[in-house]
Amino acid sequence: MGKKADIKRKTPEDLKIDFLQKVHLFEDLSRDELRESTVYMKMKEYAKGDYLFFEEDAEPGIFILVDGLVKLIKETQDGKTIIVRLVFPGDVFGWIEWGKNSPKSTYTAMAVLDSKVLYISNRDFINLAIKYPAIAIKMTCDATANLLQTYEILKSIASGRVEERIAKVLLELADKVGTKVDGTVVIRLPLTRQDIAEMTGTTVETAIRVMSRWKKQGIINTERGYIEILNRRELERLLV
Helix, strand or coil, rough: CCCHHHHHHHHHHHHHHHHHHHCCHHCCCCHHHHHHHHHHHHCCCCCECCCCCCCCCCCCCCEEECCCEEEEECCCCCCCCEEEEEEEECCEECCEEEECEEECCCCEEECCEEEEEEEEHHHHHHHHHHHHHHHHHHHHHHHHHHHHHHHHHHHHHHCCCHHHHHHHHHHHHHHHHHHCCEEEEECCCCCCCHHHHHHHHHCHHHHHHHHHHHHCCEEECCCCCCEEECHHHHHHHCCC
């Protein structure tokens, strides 16, 4: 009863601060500093399938996913769609502009599930970063890591075998959001074959063919509406 009563007594602002304490960008700030920081943040909600912003008309700013799942999409010059990154609760995405330094290329963000985000405008984030320099440093490091990850994705699409690319994506998802159930790893995400194709730079037909073959070989299972990895070692073998 005591714990339930404590939760009920917490205000929306307290719950927001509890969440921010677990976000890498803000983990070094005290509760009082986080309370001051929430002034710059606006909660936004999106239904499944809604677009948070489009590549062509997106405004700079920072998004922090509170709940749900978001995919970041990039259109290539030949008309293909690539999922550059899946965003999970606690992850930060978006970009900041300073003076005339604006990115020449951005991306589109779409809610895969009903999602809630905290949004900080470009101007407010700059003010926040000036007030707390550690945030600016962490944001720079995170942006660099995400950029390097994108380079790896593009390099893999350009040179890696399709089986290798799909295996790598499934293993990364297993490590990030997978849960172990009776010796298997379950990826409880609403990922379609189209999503897998867009994450690996291949066609839907190829993704279906590869995953169907793995299913027959007992490497994965998809009959329950989500992906189960039954034989992780076989997927890892494809990366060697």
